[in-house]
Structures are given as structure tokens and as C-alpha cells.
Amino acid sequence: MKRKMEPGRGVGDSAETGRPTPLGLFLTFAGVTTVTLGGGYVIVPVMGRALEKRGWMEESRFYDIFARAQAFPGPQALSTSILVSRDLCGFPGAVAASLGVVLPPFLVIILVSKLISDYGSLPAVRGFLEGAGAVVPGVVAAMIWRTAMRRKWNVRKIAGLSALAALLILFPSASLPILLGGILVLYLTEALWKRCR
Amino acid sequence: MEALQVILTFLKIGLISFGGGWSTVGIIRHEVVPRWLGDEEFRSLIAIAQSTPGPIALNAATMIGWSRGGILMAALATLSVIAAPILLIVGAALLAKRASIDQGALDESLRTTSLGMMIMTLWALRPVSLDPLYALYAVAAFAIGAFTKINVLWAILGAGAFNALAGPWVRSLLGI
Numbered sequence: 001m002k003r004k005m006e007p008g009r010g011v012g013d014s015a016e017t018g019r020p021t022p023l024g025l026f027l028t029f030a031g032v033t034t035v036t037l038g039g040g041y042v043i044v045p046v047m048g049r050a051l052e053k054r055g056w057m058e059e060s061r062f063y064d065i066f067a068r069a070q071a072f073p074g075p076q077a078l079s080t081s082i083l084v085s086r087d088l089c090g091f092p093g094a095v096a097a098s099l100g101v102v103l104p105p106f107l108v109i110i111l112v113s114k115l116i117s118d119y120g121s122l123p124a125v126r127g128f129l130e131g132a133g134a135v136v137p138g139v140v141a142a143m144i145w146r147t148a149m150r151r152k153w154n155v156r157k158i159a160g161l162s163a164l165a166a167l168l169i170l171f172p173s174a175s176l177p178i179l180l181g182g183i184l185v186l187y188l189t190e191a192l193w194k195r196c197r
Numbered sequence: 198m199e200a201l202q203v204i205l206t207f208l209k210i211g212l213i214s215f216g217g218g219w220s221t222v223g224i225i226r227h228e229v230v231p232r233w234l235g236d237e238e239f240r241s242l243i244a245i246a247q248s249t250p251g252p253i254a255l256n257a258a259t260m261i262g263w264s265r266g267g268i269l270m271a272a273l274a275t276l277s278v279i280a281a282p283i284l285l286i287v288g289a290a291l292l293a294k295r296a297s298i299d300q301g302a303l304d305e306s307l308r309t310t311s312l313g314m315m316i317m318t319l320w321a322l323r324p325v326s327l328d329p330l331y332a333l334y335a336v337a338a339f340a341i342g343a344f345t346k347i348n349v350l351w352a353i354l355g356a357g358a359f360n361a362l363a364g365p366w367v368r369s370l371l372g373i
Contacts, residue, residue, distance in 0.1 A: 037350050039218035039253045067300065070307050072289070073214045074282025075252030082286050098283060105251020106275055109259040110268060112249060117264075124361045131334060131360020132248070132353050133240030137322045138335035139247070139349045142342025143219050144315045147308075157309060164313035169320045172227040176213050179310060183215070186306035191299045 020056050022096035025085050028054065029100030033077065043077040056088055077101055156193070160186050200273060203265055207258050207277035214254050216311025221254045223318035229261055236325055244353050254278055329373050330364065
């Protein structure tokens with residue numbers, strides 16, 4: 001059943017249902033990706049709040065869909081927005097949402113790239129880029145640390161993770177089969193282990 | 198035929214990039230370094246991608262495309278990186294109703310996979326030569342990212358600004 005929300009909650013609501021129009025979805029997602037600096041883990045929570053604020057989707061439902069989106073490759077902000085929008089207003093909604101997620105970052109990056117190719121040789125700009133680049137390994141290590149600390153670990157999971165990481169590092173050219181095989185094997189062992197317990 | 202190479206490379210990256218964000222950086226690096234970019238250049242590119250709006254994989258595709266041939270290549274690379282996920286989502290919608298999937302087990306499996314990819318990313322981004330000042334920046338960024346609630350964006354921008362303003366001075370002070 002469609003939940004009837006307060007009428008007239010803003011641009012993009014279709015009058016009868018309180019559901020978004022494709023234009024409304026486009027503007028919402030474009031707004032979210034314009035103001036969020038950083039990757040999916042920054043964008044997704046802002047997206048959830050924006051949808052709830054407009055009365056289009058409850059946050060708990062949003063995070064259910066986000067969990068499903070993890071099963072797809074590609075930027076999570078993109079896959080989540082497509083699934084959410086398909087739910088809310090079908091195929092046109094999904095198209096509008098993808099455009100909304102992709103277009104603003106595309107334009108910003110074109111602008112930034114142009115600036116860098118024009119001014120990148122200045123010592124101050126070079127210094128900035130080198131300094132910013134130097135912290136990247138530290139940032140990745142911190143993300144690993146945080147992700148690892150959030151989970152409960154056991155021997156089985158640690159073994160699976162070590163094997164997968166070792167294979168990816170040793171055979172980066174075979175990353176596609178390693179990942180698909182890894183996801184399948186980990187899924188099956190997890191599902192079987194649950195059943196046998 | 199460079200356009201074709203760009204399209205194929207980013208189609209592949211889009212298809213493999215499970216887990217999004219940092220997980221995919223190692224894969225992207227393997228595909229573009231040293232073919233299109235140097236090691237240093239790639240690290241700066243990732244720093245920029247992380248401190249501008251939008252998903253990292255998308256930003257990286259746009260930037261690398263741009264460096265290969267302006268706005269047209271940038272558009273091709275960006276479209277290629279999102280093509281596979283979009284097709285899969287549309288395709289799955291047609292199939293998913295019939296399959297019975299244990300969502301909990303799938304989540305666990307995907308979380309482990311994306312962590313494995315992050316470890317690969319860390320390995321791929323390890324510094325090739327040890328520069329003491331840059332190592333210090335990286336350690337500071339790790340501490341901020343791991344043990345504080347400060348957005349790592351500020352560590353990236355802060356290190357960039359500090360290095361631009363005071364880097365040469367600190368180097369001459371420490372004699373490195």
C-alpha cells in the first residue's frame with residue numbers, strides 16, 4: 001500500500017500520492033551528490049536523510065534497499081539510488097536518479113581537471129597534490145581498521161579474508177574470476193555453516 | 198583505438214568494483230598504472246577524487262578519461278564505468294523474484310570481499326620509496342581516520358595545504 005504523506009511537501013511530489021516525480025528524484029540526488037565530498041560512505045547516509053525529509057521513503061526501508069545494493073558492483077551511491085528510485089517511480093525514476101548521481105561529479109571533475117592541467121605545474125599546486133596524495137595510504141589503512149573493528153571475527157572469516165587478499169595481491173590480472181569465485185565460496189560456506197549449526 | 202581501450206578498461210573496472218569506494222582503488226590502479234599514469238600521479242588523482250563530490254570510481258574514470266583526450270574521452274570513461282552496474286541492476290530485477298537468496302550470508306560474503314579488496318588497495322598504494330615527511334603525513338592521516346570522528350577529507354586537504362605552504366621549509370629544517 002502506498003503510504004499517504006502530507007500533501008505539498010515540495011518540488012517534485014506528484015499531487016495525489018506524495019510520491020516523487022522523475023524530475024524531483026533527479027533534483028534531489030543531484031543536490032545530494034553536489035554537496036557531499038567523498039565517496040559512497042559519505043553520500044549514502046545523506047541520501048537516506050534527504051528521502052525521509054521529503055516524505056518519500058522511511059530511513060529503515062532505505063537501508064534495506066542499500067543492503068541489497070551491495071550485491072551489485074559499481075559505486076554504491078549509484079546502485080542504491082537506482083534501486084530506490086525504481087521502487088519509488090519505476091524505470092523513468094531510475095534513469096533520472098542515475099543522471100542526478102553522475103552529472104554533478106562529472107562536471108566538477110572536468111572543471112578540476114582543467115584547472116590542474118592549466119596550473120598543475122605551479123610549485124604550490126604541485127606541493128598540494130603531492131601532500132594530499134601522500135596521505136592516501138594512511139586513509140586506506142584507517143578505513144580497513146574501522147571496517148575490521150565493526151565486525152565480529154572468527155577463524156573461518158579470517159582465513160577467507162586472508163586467502164582472498166593474498167590471491168588479489170598475487171594475481172591482480174585475474175581479479176574478476178577471483179572476486180566472483182570468492183563471493184560465491186564465502187556465500188556458500190556462510191550459508192552452509194548457518195544451516196549446520 | 199585509444200577510445201576502445203578506455204571503454205574496455207572502464208567496463209571491466211565497473212564490473213569488478215564490488216564494495217565501492219576504497220575497495221576498488223587497487224583494481225583501478227592495476228588497470229591504469231603504469232599504462233596511463235605514474236605512481237605519484239595516481240595517488241594525487243585519488244586524493245582529488247576523494248575530496249570532490251561523487252563516488253571515487255566515477256571521479257577516477259572522469260579524470261583518467263580527461264587526461265587521455267578531453268571531455269569526449271571523459272564522458273566515454275564515465276559512461277563505461279557505470280554501464281555494467283546499471284545493466285546488472287536492470288537484469289537482476291527481471292530474475293530476482295524467482296531466486297531464493299540468503300541475504301545475511303550474502304552480506305557477510307560481500308563484506309569480507311570488499312575488505313579483501315581494500316587490503317589489495319593498501320598494498321597497491323604502498324609507497325615505492327620512503328619519504329620521511331610523506332610517511333609522517335600518512336601516519337597522521339591513519340591516526341585521524343582510525344581513532345577520531347574527523348572526516349578523513351580534512352586530513353587529505355590539510356596535508357595538501359600544509360605541504361604546499363610549509364613542506365619545503367620543514368624539509369630544509371630537518372635536512373631531508
